[in-house]
Amino acid sequence: MPMRVDGDLFEAAKSVGAVASRSAAQQISHWARIGRELEASPGTSPRDVQRVLAGEAGYKYDNLGERDQAVVRASWDEQLDERRAKLNLATEFAKSGRSWSEADAQGHLVKRHHAQQDDA
Structure with missing residues (x-):
């Protein structure tokens, strides 16, 4: 369904999405899914989730709470699906x-x- 987004958000999505091989629309959808999960969990630490996904030293999946782990798994599933779709x-x-x-x-x-x- 078409929708209007702020120009700055679109440019950020385009830039970040290019790194992850996503279009701007796919990146905005990705952010929306993560945001939905984060809002559903008051105990979630978005910064810790991002650090685990980025592989930063000292931030381990096992140290996250259940909801944070669910967000990380959802992101990993999405990344694997995208890579599988490109694989031939x-x-x-x-x-x-x-x-x-x-x-x-x-x-x-x-x-x-x-x-x-x-x-x-």
Whole structure:
């Protein structure tokens, strides 16, 4: 659903989103989901959550409360989904000339072979 956002917010989302391979709209949605979780939990520490997600020394997932851990897991799930959507191992293997195995729709093993091309 279309909506208007402040120009500064849009530019920030565009900038931060580029680092995480998200469009400005995807970044704003990401921020909204995290914000929803944070507002639902009065004991949540947004700064600690961000520090865990950034991998800062001294900030560990196990030290967060249950709600903070839920926010971190939601963010990790989103990041994994985005990375999986961009992943195309068949193309990568074919480009490098590597063979690979995978399961077909019925669960049967299928071996894929690609000969490496010689540079002439």
